[in-house]
Amino acid sequence: MTEITTYKQVWSYRTPRGRLLAWAGWLALVALFVWCWQIMTERTIWAFVQDAPRQAADIGSRMLPPRWPYLSELWAPLWDTLNIATLGTIGGVFMAVPVAFLAARNTTPSVAILRPIALFIIVASRSINSLIWALLLVAIIGPGLLAGIIAISLRSIGFIGKLLYEAIEETDTKQIEAVSATGATGLQVLNYGIVPQIMPAFWGITVFRWDINIRESTILGLVGAGGLGLKLQGSLNTLAWSQVSVILLLILATVVVSEWISAKVRHALI
Amino acid sequence: MLTLDGLSKTYKTGDTALSDVTLSVPKGQIIGLIGPSGAGKSTLIRCINRLVEPTSGKIMLGDVNLASLGKSDLRQQRRRIGMIFQEYALVERLTVMENVLSGRLGYVPFWRSFLRRFPATDIQRAYQLLDRVGLMEHADKRADALSGGQRQRVGIARALAQGPELLLVDEPTASLDPKTSRQIMRLLTEICSERGLPAIVNIHDVPLAQQFMQRIVGLRAGRVVFDGPPDMLTREALTTIYGEEDWNAMRQGDEEQAEAEAEARGRLAVLAQ
Numbered sequence: 001m002t003e004i005t006t007y008k009q010v011w012s013y014r015t016p017r018g019r020l021l022a023w024a025g026w027l028a029l030v031a032l033f034v035w036c037w038q039i040m041t042e043r044t045i046w047a048f049v050q051d052a053p054r055q056a057a058d059i060g061s062r063m064l065p066p067r068w069p070y071l072s073e074l075w076a077p078l079w080d081t082l083n084i085a086t087l088g089t090i091g092g093v094f095m096a097v098p099v100a101f102l103a104a105r106n107t108t109p110s111v112a113i114l115r116p117i118a119l120f121i122i123v124a125s126r127s128i129n130s131l132i133w134a135l136l137l138v139a140i141i142g143p144g145l146l147a148g149i150i151a152i153s154l155r156s157i158g159f160i161g162k163l164l165y166e167a168i169e170e171t172d173t174k175q176i177e178a179v180s181a182t183g184a185t186g187l188q189v190l191n192y193g194i195v196p197q198i199m200p201a202f203w204g205i206t207v208f209r210w211d212i213n214i215r216e217s218t219i220l221g222l223v224g225a226g227g228l229g230l231k232l233q234g235s236l237n238t239l240a241w242s243q244v245s246v247i248l249l250l251i252l253a254t255v256v257v258s259e260w261i262s263a264k265v266r267h268a269l270i
Numbered sequence: 271m272l273t274l275d276g277l278s279k280t281y282k283t284g285d286t287a288l289s290d291v292t293l294s295v296p297k298g299q300i301i302g303l304i305g306p307s308g309a310g311k312s313t314l315i316r317c318i319n320r321l322v323e324p325t326s327g328k329i330m331l332g333d334v335n336l337a338s339l340g341k342s343d344l345r346q347q348r349r350r351i352g353m354i355f356q357e358y359a360l361v362e363r364l365t366v367m368e369n370v371l372s373g374r375l376g377y378v379p380f381w382r383s384f385l386r387r388f389p390a391t392d393i394q395r396a397y398q399l400l401d402r403v404g405l406m407e408h409a410d411k412r413a414d415a416l417s418g419g420q421r422q423r424v425g426i427a428r429a430l431a432q433g434p435e436l437l438l439v440d441e442p443t444a445s446l447d448p449k450t451s452r453q454i455m456r457l458l459t460e461i462c463s464e465r466g467l468p469a470i471v472n473i474h475d476v477p478l479a480q481q482f483m484q485r486i487v488g489l490r491a492g493r494v495v496f497d498g499p500p501d502m503l504t505r506e507a508l509t510t511i512y513g514e515e516d517w518n519a520m521r522q523g524d525e526e527q528a529e530a531e532a533e534a535r536g537r538l539a540v541l542a543q
C-alpha cells in the first residue's frame with residue numbers, strides 16, 4: 001500500500017479570521033442579553049411577579065366553571081363575527097386583485113407610476129393592524145358591523161395583494177409566451193396564460209386570509225366594531241369571569257373549525 | 271413564403287445572437303436549423319414572430335414585413351404563424367380542448383374566449399385536429415394529465431388551429447425519448463406535407479434532422495454556415511458548424527441506439543404473442 005504523504009490532513013470550515021469573528025459575534029450576543037435583562041428587571045415590580053401564580057389561580061377559579069347558559073346570548077354576536085370575517089374577506093379580495101395585477105412586474109401597465117402606487121397601497125394596508133383600522137373607522141362611520149367589515153377588508157388588501165402579486169410574478173413565462181404567439185390580445189393572454197396558473201394560489205390565499213380574519217374579527221368588538229369582542233369587553237368590564245371563559249372557549253372552537261375548513265380547502269387545491 | 275433579409279439581433283448585454291441572416295423558405299419546405307448551443311437557433315425562430323425583437327433586417331411573410339409592424343398589426347400577423355415549443359408550453363391547468371382552442375384567440379373577441387363560447391366552426395376544427403393527432407378521447411382532460419408525447423401533440427394541434435401559413439418549431443423533441451421523438455417528427459412532417467406548410471425546425475439531434483428534414487441550415491455564432499440538402503451534410507460540413515468532433519463515432523452511437531431499439535421492439539413483440 002502506498003502512503004499518501006503529500007496531502008494535508010487538516011481542513012477547517014472557517015478561516016482563522018472567520019473563527020475570530022464568529023467568537024466575537026457570540027460574545028456580543030451574550031453581552032446584549034445580559035444588558036437587556038438588566039433593563040428589564042430594573043423596571044419590574046417584583047411584588048407583582050411573586051404574586052402572579054396566586055392571581056392567576058384566583059382568576060382561574062373565578063372562570064371555572066364556565067357559565068354555559070350564557071352561550072345562548074352569544075349566537076347572534078358569533079354570527080356577526082363570521083359575517084364580518086367573510087364579507088370583509090370578499091371585499092378585500094375585490095380590492096386586492098386589481099392592485100396585485102398593477103403591482104406584479106410582468107402585468108403592470110406602468111412600472112414607473114402605477115406599480116409604485118400599488119406597492120404603496122399594499123404596504124399601507126399591511127402596516128396597520130385590523131384593530132387600528134377598526135378604531136379609525138368606528139370614529140369615522142360610527143360603531144357597528146360596517147366598521148368591522150371595512151376594517152377587515154382594508155387590512156386584507158395588503159395581505160392578499162402581496163401574496164397574489166408574488167404568485168403572478170412567479171408564473172411560467174413559457175406558457176404566457178405560447179399564448180401570446182397565437183396572436184391573442186393582452187386581456188386574452190391574461191385570461192388564458194396567467195389566470196389559470198395563479199388560480200390555486202388565489203384560492204389558497206383567500207381561504208387562508210378568511211381563516212385569519214375569523215380570528216381578527218373576534219376582537220374587533222373591543223373597539224366597538226361589533227361581534228363577539230363586544231360581549232368580551234362587556235364581560236371583562238363587569239368582571240364576569242365565568243362568562244369570559246365561555247366566550248374564550250367559543251372563540252377557540254370557532255377558530256379550530258375555520259382552520260380545519262381552510263386546511264381542507266387548501267389541501268383540495270394543491 | 272418566408273424571406274429573412276439581413277436579420278440581426280444584438281441583446282442589451284452586447285451579445286450578438288444573430289448577424290446578417292438571409293434565408294428564404296418556400297412553400298411546403300421543412301427546414302432543420304442545426305447548430306451548437308448558443309448559436310442563435312432559438313433567437314432566430316423567436317425573431318420571426320417577434321417574441322424577440324430583431325435589431326435590424328427584414329422579415330417578409332408573403333408581402334408583409336413583420337419587422338416593421340406596430341403592436342396591433344403584429345398581433346394580427348402572429349395568427350399566420352404557428353409555434354411549437356420545446357417543453358410543450360401548454361397551459362398546464364387548462365383542458366386539452368381549451369389549449370387547442372387557444373390557437374383561435376387571435377380570431378375571436380374577448381367575451382367569447384372568456385366565456386369559452388367559441389364559434390361552432392372553431393370547435394369543429396379543434397375536434398378534427400385532435401382526431402388528426404390521435405387525442406380525440408383526451409379532449410376534456412387537463413393538459414398536465416398527459417404524457418410528454420401527448421402534450422406535444424396538443425402543442426401541434428394548437429399551432430394548427432391558428433390556420434397558419436408557417437410553422438416555427440423550437441426543439442420539438444428535446445424532452446422526449448427517442449421513439450416518441452421519431453413519432454412526433456413523423457407527425458410533423460406528414461402534417462406539413464398534407465397542408466403544404468413551410469416549417470423551420472430547431473433541432474439538436476443531427477441524425478434526426480437528416481432523417482426528417484428536406485433542407486438543413488447550419489448556424490454558428492449567429493451566422494449561416496451551411497445551407498443544403500441533408501446528404502450534403504458531410505463530416506467537413508458538420509465540423510464547420512460544430513467544430514472538431516469524431517462524427518463517425520457519433521453516427522455509430524446512433525446506429526447502436528437504433529439497433530438496440532429494434533431489438534427491444536422485437537423482444538416486446540415476442541412477449542406480446
